Amino acid sequence: MSDEIRVGIVLVSHSAALAEGAAEVAGQISGGSVIIAAAGGTDDGGIGTSIARVRRAVQAAGTSAGVVILPDLGSSVLTVRALLAEEDFPGPVALADAPFVEGAVAATVTAAAGGDVKAVLQAAEEARHARKL
C-alpha cells in the first residue's frame, strides 16, 4: 500500500508551536508516510488563528484522496469554517470534531494505513472515547 495516495492531515491551533508539536508526534507514531501540515498562530506569529495559514496548510496537505482538518479550540473552528465557505479545494475536505492530540494521532495512523476521508474522520472523532488510564 506504500504507493497509495493517502489522506492528508491539517492541524489548526492557536499556537504555532502546539500545531507543529502535535504534527511531529503524529508523524513519529504513524511512521512518516502521511503529509501533516501545521497551521498555528496568527499571520504575525502571535496566539490566534489565521485563515491564510490554514489555506496554505490545506493546499500543502491536500491530496486527491482528500484532507481532514483538526481544529484545537473555539475560533480555530470558525477560521476553518470561514475558509471552507469561501473556497473550494480539489479533493474531499472534512472538519473533525475531536480532541486535538489524540485525534491527530488516530487520524494520522488511519491515513497511514490507507483509510479514506470517512475512515480518517471517524478515527479522529472516536478518539474522544479513548481512555488513557
Add this chain to the structure above:
Amino acid sequence: MPGSSEAAITLTGDLHARPAGSLAVTAAKFQSAVELAVGASTADAKSVLAVMGLGATRGQQITVRAVGPDAGEAVTAMIGILAEATPVGG
C-alpha cells in the same frame, strides 16, 4: 477461508507510542479483526489509542488474537512488530 489464530509474546520493553502506531497501521491492512490482550485488558489492534491505552510494560505477556480470512498472517505480523519494536522504546 475464515479462521482464527492466536499467539503470545513476553514484552522485552514497554509498549511505547511508536510501536503502538506501527501495530495499528499494520493491523489495519488486514481484513481480520485483530485484538491484543494484556492481563484482563483487551484492545482493538487497529486503534492506536486503544493499543497505547493498554499500558503494556516490559515483562508482561501480550496475546494477539485474530479472526478472519488472513488471521494467521495478521498474528505473525503483530508478533514480529512486538518482538522487534518494544526493546527500542519510543
